[in-house]
Amino acid sequence: MSELRHDPVSRRWVIVAAERSLRPNEFQIARPVPPNDEPPCPFCPGQEAGTPKELYAVRDGDKANAPDWRVRVIPNKRPVLAIEGTLDRRGLGLYDRMRGIGAHEIVIETPQHKLRPFELPHLQFAAALTAARTRLVDLLKDSRFKYALLHKNYGQTAGATIFHPTQQIVATPVTPFSVATKLQTSRAHFHLKERCLFCDMIAQEIEDGSRVVQIDEHFVTFAPYAARFPFELQVYPRQHAHQFTGMGDRDIERLASHMLGVFSRLNTVLGDPPLNWMVVNAPNTETQFRRGGYWSTLEYDFHWHIEILPRLTPLAGFEWGTGFYINPTAPEDAAAFLRDAAT
Amino acid sequence: MSELRHDPVSRRWVIVAAERSLRPNEFQIARPVPPNDEPPCPFCPGQEAGTPKELYAVRDGDKANAPDWRVRVIPNKRPVLAIEGTLDRRGLGLYDRMRGIGAHEIVIETPQHKLRPFELPHLQFAAALTAARTRLVDLLKDSRFKYALLHKNYGQTAGATIFHPTQQIVATPVTPFSVATKLQTSRAHFHLKERCLFCDMIAQEIEDGSRVVQIDEHFVTFAPYAARFPFELQVYPRQHAHQFTGMGDRDIERLASHMLGVFSRLNTVLGDPPLNWMVVNAPNTETQFRRGGYWSTLEYDFHWHIEILPRLTPLAGFEWGTGFYINPTAPEDAAAFLRDAAT
Numbered sequence: 284m285s286e287l288r289h290d291p292v293s294r295r296w297v298i299v300a301a302e303r304s305l306r307p308n309e310f311q312i313a314r315p316v317p318p319n320d321e322p323p324c325p326f327c328p329g330q331e332a333g334t335p336k337e338l339y340a341v342r343d344g345d346k347a348n349a350p351d352w353r354v355r356v357i358p359n360k361r362p363v364l365a366i367e368g369t370l371d372r373r374g375l376g377l378y379d380r381m382r383g384i385g386a387h388e389i390v391i392e393t394p395q396h397k398l399r400p401f402e403l404p405h406l407q408f409a410a411a412l413t414a415a416r417t418r419l420v421d422l423l424k425d426s427r428f429k430y431a432l433l434h435k436n437y438g439q440t441a442g443a444t445i446f447h448p449t450q451q452i453v454a455t456p457v458t459p460f461s462v463a464t465k466l467q468t469s470r471a472h473f474h475l476k477e478r479c480l481f482c483d484m485i486a487q488e489i490e491d492g493s494r495v496v497q498i499d500e501h502f503v504t505f506a507p508y509a510a511r512f513p514f515e516l517q518v519y520p521r522q523h524a525h526q527f528t529g530m531g532d533r534d535i536e537r538l539a540s541h542m543l544g545v546f547s548r549l550n551t552v553l554g555d556p557p558l559n560w561m562v563v564n565a566p567n568t569e570t571q572f573r574r575g576g577y578w579s580t581l582e583y584d585f586h587w588h589i590e591i592l593p594r595l596t597p598l599a600g601f602e603w604g605t606g607f608y609i610n611p612t613a614p615e616d617a618a619a620f621l622r623d624a625a626t
Numbered sequence: 627m628s629e630l631r632h633d634p635v636s637r638r639w640v641i642v643a644a645e646r647s648l649r650p651n652e653f654q655i656a657r658p659v660p661p662n663d664e665p666p667c668p669f670c671p672g673q674e675a676g677t678p679k680e681l682y683a684v685r686d687g688d689k690a691n692a693p694d695w696r697v698r699v700i701p702n703k704r705p706v707l708a709i710e711g712t713l714d715r716r717g718l719g720l721y722d723r724m725r726g727i728g729a730h731e732i733v734i735e736t737p738q739h740k741l742r743p744f745e746l747p748h749l750q751f752a753a754a755l756t757a758a759r760t761r762l763v764d765l766l767k768d769s770r771f772k773y774a775l776l777h778k779n780y781g782q783t784a785g786a787t788i789f790h791p792t793q794q795i796v797a798t799p800v801t802p803f804s805v806a807t808k809l810q811t812s813r814a815h816f817h818l819k820e821r822c823l824f825c826d827m828i829a830q831e832i833e834d835g836s837r838v839v840q841i842d843e844h845f846v847t848f849a850p851y852a853a854r855f856p857f858e859l860q861v862y863p864r865q866h867a868h869q870f871t872g873m874g875d876r877d878i879e880r881l882a883s884h885m886l887g888v889f890s891r892l893n894t895v896l897g898d899p900p901l902n903w904m905v906v907n908a909p910n911t912e913t914q915f916r917r918g919g920y921w922s923t924l925e926y927d928f929h930w931h932i933e934i935l936p937r938l939t940p941l942a943g944f945e946w947g948t949g950f951y952i953n954p955t956a957p958e959d960a961a962a963f964l965r966d967a968a969t
Binding site for chain 2 (some may be wrong): 435457598609
């Protein structure tokens with residue numbers, strides 16, 4: 284019989300369909316094929332003149348927009364949100380609208396067009412994450428932005444249009460609904476227990492062990508108890524911290540090393556699946572403090588983490604109609620496969 | 627510049643990216659190809675012995691499980707939730723679990739294997755919807771079930787595994803999160819205004835007209851103001867009603883005719899796109915009344931409707947990370963294309 288599981292953070296129920304539990308080789312995986320867009324693509328070295336001017340780069344020389352970069356951050360040429368202007372929020376009968384103000388940046392992780400997530404050299408991936416952190420810190424100084432999402436789309440099924448390895452940053456003028464819900468829950472827990480909900484969850488997962496995939500002194504990755512998707516994972520810093528942007532360079536090197544291990548396990552078990560990963564961060568504290576201190580306990584009651592979502596199964600009407608999910612692979616099974624895999 | 631729009635029901639923000647507005651011919655649509663599973667499939671007439679025994683059928687003769695049916699409802703052979711047993715809800719440290727109790731039924735819409743949604747004859751589709759309503763009424767007598775979702779998956783991208791035209795019913799022992807949110811909002815509106823939020827929205831949409839796709843005396847279909855997806859549509863009964871299950875046979879015939887018109891327009895404009903549709907219903911009143919009358923005003927403050935979601939674009943990390951959506955086609959543009967299309 285299947286089981287209904289409740290996620291204590293998002294407050295969603297998930298159906299873990301144990302009877303039809305799918306093994307790694309039973310998914311029809313749309314593998315991210317390197318691509319019709321043979322290099323050079325717009326993100327390859329030498330193509331700098333065709334992109335918007337860079338916002339940040341790691342390079343050996345000192346000439347901006349020269350081709351000697353190792354990591355490069357540029358504005359998206361066709362941003363979903365525009366950086367200039369006022370929000371101009373207004374009603375329209377029952378509805379609300381604002382101008383699409385925000386930021387949309389591309390972090391080019393490496394000059395090499397064809398590297399898959401698990402193939403990035405350790406210090407290269409660390410440099411890309413450090414560049415992303417630097418951009419996030421800068422963006423979040425802007426009080427118009429309530430949230431900034433760092434994420435990666437890998438493979439067409441995961442929404443990528445170009446193969447070249449990139450991360451994306453989108454800064455939004457509203458706190459996203461799903462983040463607000465998570466924050467609400469974790470605050471309620473903190474008020475009740477005077478402990479961080481996520482710290483409690485990490486402790487329980489480590490003690491239980493059945494869903495842990497990889498653990499070291501600083502980070503732990505486990506399959507969440509109420510995972511929505513097969514092989515869904517969460518990466519947590521073991522020490523409490525509410526903002527990814529508070530991470531030092533050395534912390535980020537450790538994170539990069541940990542994540543590469545996890546990507547490697549996913550590749551071993553699932554054979555290079557398409558995936559999304561995203562940093563779940565506390566909302567922009569700067570902004571919130573200015574709004575009357577409502578989020579003043581934020582640093583205690585939120586705990587940043589990373590979600591990794593391999594994209595193995597399509598969503599169907601049931602998911603869209605109810606907002607709850609059917610997971611055909613028990614998180615304990617997924618964790619066992621990944622734990623036993625070579626990195 | 628793009629626009630941020632707020633949906634008054636789900637309380638989500640959507641980015642309507644007007645500058646990169648995609649026209650119907652610009653989507654890479656994974657068309658539902660009729661299929662490797664050439665008839666007969668398990669749902670075709672003559673294959674009744676291979677399926678679970680039918681729960682309901684419309685047929686000329688009177689022998690159950692004979693091949694002369696016109697519509698047939700069977701339990702799913704591999705249900706995600708099982709009908710027998712108690713919920714046995716319990717904690718597990720921070721987590722909550724229940725046994726996977728519920729119902730999972732298949733409504734076979736027609737004996738004809740290869741009919742696409744817009745090709746179903748009017749009275750055939752009406753008979754299928756009527757059969758579904760009859761099953762919903764029956765299932766909702768069971769006080770273990772808080773919600774029952776009627777939905778359709780059409781095409782692999784939309785989660786269908788067999789081409790034969792079916793609808794699905796899933797009854798769940800909890801009120802789904804997304805339904806609870808919608809209900810919360812519409813109740814707040816009712817308490818404030820003593821009017822139904824949905825009735826207000828319908829009135830505003832009809833008066834404005836720019837997002838209306840199809841309208842007749844009884845039903846209206848429009849592209850919602852904060853549509854998450856290109857060509858997303860909602861179908862509403864114009865007269866207030868909180869439960870789809872309260873619909874009479876004649877109402878359902880009218881609904882079938884209206885929906886076929888909309889499917890036809892989608893086919894004309896997008897060329898047979900994969901899609902999901904689902905009935906958004908009030909939670910199970912029977913159950914709720916027994917729980918102390920909390921939902922006692924349900925019949926005034928909820929308004930059932932149908933969501934139609936063509937599946938044209940993949941979800942990316944931004945959507946997963948924030949729960950808000952980027953819609954590359956303005957709902958007004960989508961509505962204009964569909965309104966002008968032949969049915």
